[in-house]
Amino acid sequence: MARGEPADNVVTELTIVASLILLNGMFALSELAVVSARRTRLKAMAAAGRKGANSALALASDPGRFLSAVQIGITLIGIVNGAYSGEAFGTTAADALSALGVSERLAGPLGYGVVIALITYLSVIVGELVPKNLALRNAEGIACAVAPAMTLFSRIAAPAVWLLDASTRLVFRMLGQTTESEARITDEEIRTLISEAESAGVIEKGERKMIAGVMRLADRAVVGLMTPRSEVDWIDVTAPDQDIKARLISTTHSRLPVGEGSRDALIGVVQTRELLAGMLSGRPFDVRSAIRHAPIIPETTEALDVLAILREAAVPMALIHDEYGHFEGLVTPADILEAIAGVFKSDTEGLDPQAVERDDGSWLLSGAMQADELRDLLGVALPEPRTYETVAGFILSQMQHLPKTGEHIESNGWRFEVVDLDGRRIDKVLASRIKPVRRPL
Numbered sequence: 001m002a003r004g005e006p007a008d009n010v011v012t013e014l015t016i017v018a019s020l021i022l023l024n025g026m027f028a029l030s031e032l033a034v035v036s037a038r039r040t041r042l043k044a045m046a047a048a049g050r051k052g053a054n055s056a057l058a059l060a061s062d063p064g065r066f067l068s069a070v071q072i073g074i075t076l077i078g079i080v081n082g083a084y085s086g087e088a089f090g091t092t093a094a095d096a097l098s099a100l101g102v103s104e105r106l107a108g109p110l111g112y113g114v115v116i117a118l119i120t121y122l123s124v125i126v127g128e129l130v131p132k133n134l135a136l137r138n139a140e141g142i143a144c145a146v147a148p149a150m151t152l153f154s155r156i157a158a159p160a161v162w163l164l165d166a167s168t169r170l171v172f173r174m175l176g177q178t179t180e181s182e183a184r185i186t187d188e189e190i191r192t193l194i195s196e197a198e199s200a201g202v203i204e205k206g207e208r209k210m211i212a213g214v215m216r217l218a219d220r221a222v223v224g225l226m227t228p229r230s231e232v233d234w235i236d237v238t239a240p241d242q243d244i245k246a247r248l249i250s251t252t253h254s255r256l257p258v259g260e261g262s263r264d265a266l267i268g269v270v271q272t273r274e275l276l277a278g279m280l281s282g283r284p285f286d287v288r289s290a291i292r293h294a295p296i297i298p299e300t301t302e303a304l305d306v307l308a309i310l311r312e313a314a315v316p317m318a319l320i321h322d323e324y325g326h327f328e329g330l331v332t333p334a335d336i337l338e339a340i341a342g343v344f345k346s347d348t349e350g351l352d353p354q355a356v357e358r359d360d361g362s363w364l365l366s367g368a369m370q371a372d373e374l375r376d377l378l379g380v381a382l383p384e385p386r387t388y389e390t391v392a393g394f395i396l397s398q399m400q401h402l403p404k405t406g407e408h409i410e411s412n413g414w415r416f417e418v419v420d421l422d423g424r425r426i427d428k429v430l431a432s433r434i435k436p437v438r439r440p441l
Helices: 004-036 039-047 053-061 063-099 104-137 139-156 158-174 187-199 205-219 241-250 272-281 303-312 333-341 371-378 391-399
Strands: 255-259 266-271 296-298 318-321 327-331 355-357 363-366 408-411 414-422 425-433
Touching: 004 053, 004 063, 004 104, 004 139, 039 053, 039 139, 053 063, 053 139, 063 104, 063 139, 063 158, 104 139, 139 158, 187 205, 205 303, 205 333, 205 371, 241 272, 266 272, 303 318, 303 333, 363 371, 371 391, 391 408, 391 414, 391 425
Parallel strands: 296 318
Antiparallel strands: 255 266, 318 327, 355 363, 363 425, 408 414, 414 425
């Protein structure tokens, strides 16, 4: 035997073992990349003509078959690598241990054990952890790169893949489950993702607030946006002209609803500027000729549906009625913008802010503050669906009676105390965090 042959054999054997470990890493990389890849990104990449994106989508759409194929590859590599490395290097390791004075009785098993432990260590690091960390950094790009090769392997190992996939489905049926994944994203997950994006500097704080506002808008009914009837300025068309003119001059609104004798008999909306212009030009004062039709919508209408209705309306104002036909309030595009972007300073002159943080960490809240804003501010869990829209409604749902000043409830680690009533309406609420009570040892 030539002197160079043993060295050549060792190099060859090391190359084979290293190749098997790298191949294991390839399967681990492919598995996590395809599973972690977002389908929306893959679809966008496929539409842009990215090579391998369609193959990655096909693998992700049938995870049972794909995972079976990956498991076949990893299992086979593990078996072959363990057997080959033990056979190739076990004797060499045993001889080395014998040369160090270890008895021949122990040198053989110990040599094989050392080789297997070393190969296992390298397989875990190089063949599992490093590839998986790489996959998490760019899941979609890697998925596109490895998808064609993994698709080919799945076809080659089709019989074994079918057997494993069918067996997995059978076990799931026996457990009364299904292998279909529930690809469901919750609002809370989206909020967490947006917060992480803000922390990473991907989006600005103002952008996060706007996105949160849009999400709140999508969850609200129109009663969570409307101006309630008690705060609605309106014109009684049966009133004397002088009273109507005084109302037109004093109002800050560009449009006013018009009724015949009461708010429950509204017949439309007028543009205040149009009537004022007629007054200044000396034209005959006729309110009825200026009335325009406004859509009437039920109080159960969703906010996004209201937006569509306002787009098509002759005037951007909708009148809201309950199931008995009583007028409940009105909604305009400004109310929708307020829900998304917040209240503008010009609209709050003379009004108290809806939430004020005090020096002790407590919050003074308006009863008219929206309940979903309370959830975002204090982290209070709200039931879904719920029958209320405001902080006052939240308090009433907990108490189940009209409270008196000083009454309080405790919920979600907060103490909510009614500190001011405006007649029968809850005007102000004090929210204080409940401190945990330390029990003596």
